[in-house]
Amino acid sequence: MELLDYSHNNGLVLASLFVALIAGFTGLSLTKGLSERSVPHRKILVALASLALGGGIWSMHFVAMLGLQMPILFYYDAAITLASALVAILVVGIALLILHFWKRTRATLVLSGVIVGLGVLAMHYIGMAGLELCRALYTPTGVTLAILSSCALNIAAFSIAYGQRTDRNIILGTVVFGVAVFTVHFIALWGTNFIPVETATEVGPLIGNDVMAIGVVLSSFVLCGAFLLTGITFLTPQTTAPAPTADPEPIVPEQPALTPRATQIPYEQDGHTRFVDTADVALIRAEGHYTHLYTAGEKLFCVWSITEAEKRLIPGAFIKTHRSYLVNPAFVSSFERLKDNGVCYFRIASVEKAPVSRSRLPIVREALGI
Structure with a gap:
């Protein structure tokens, strides 16, 4: 051969x-x-x-x-x-x-x-x-x-x-x-x-x-x-509003927690830093190192990271449904349970829904009373 x-x-x-x-x-x-x-x-x-x-x-x-x-x-x-x-x-x-x-x-x-x-x-x-x-x-x-x-x-x-x-x-x-x-x-x-x-x-x-x-x-x-x-x-840096991902939060420098906890959230508009009451914010969503705030009629840019927002806000004012989302339960109109996760729907036009990860399901359901 x-x-x-x-x-x-x-x-x-x-x-x-x-x-x-x-x-x-x-x-x-x-x-x-x-x-x-x-x-x-x-x-x-x-x-x-x-x-x-x-x-x-x-x-x-x-x-x-x-x-x-x-x-x-x-x-x-x-x-x-x-x-x-x-x-x-x-x-x-x-x-x-x-x-x-x-x-x-x-x-x-x-x-x-x-x-x-x-x-x-x-x-x-x-x-x-x-x-x-x-x-x-x-x-x-x-x-x-x-x-x-x-x-x-x-x-x-x-x-x-x-x-x-x-x-x-x-x-x-x-x-x-x-x-x-x-x-x-x-x-x-x-x-x-x-x-x-x-x-x-x-x-x-x-x-x-x-x-x-x-x-x-x-x-x-x-x-x-x-x-x-x-x-x-x-x-391309995510400076606009891309689709949410399930990726881990970016590592950001640790910020000292404020005492007392914040009842207002800062946002940037027209070269000024303005403030919105937490009671008026339906959803906080991570966007890279920053976040976007959704109110009844606006989408606002906030310099806080999602981790910093969670640290600074009054406990109970928002629930973390996902590593990229903080939700105000007062604005949730309905909840849908999917196969291994869930979705929160809102009663305002500026935001339609927020995902609920599997690990957060029990906490979200308890906060919503279901």
């Missing part, structure tokens, strides 16, 4: 790492703050993130395969190659559904990492099965090492990115995810040998490296476009 010698094009190797990194950032950024969005919106963003992460895994693999240099011509079976892409997208989608529709615990983080880790390998080996005029031979050591490294690295990536949804963790998770996909590919190749095959056993039409290069360039172009769009959103 003649084993083929092979080498790699270093430029394409580096390009494959770049593709994995931009795919990881795009997918992990798209899913930031989903818990406060509607279920249909959440499903759409999970689907888009699945396309970004799964398509990125596939693109990284075939960018690296374009750099695989062997002494014979070889082709790809189009049907099997397409199947490998669909498997990657489907598996990542399952992991993201678990993370965003189940209670997020250490166990679900590990489960999602294992699912994606096995999915990366499934995509790799299905893609390798699509090779024509040469066949891949695997060693037990190589397969075992690929499985262990893929699961471990992807568990680490998802634990970092989803353990605490801060910008820093998303970037660190992106790096670990990109390195995971890249490393697993070459660990699997390290445990692989190739032999020439005289006849093709094609399931679908054969495609050569030239056609494959066009497909990979197109998929990478789409990923780069999505990367730029998510990157702009990710880096």
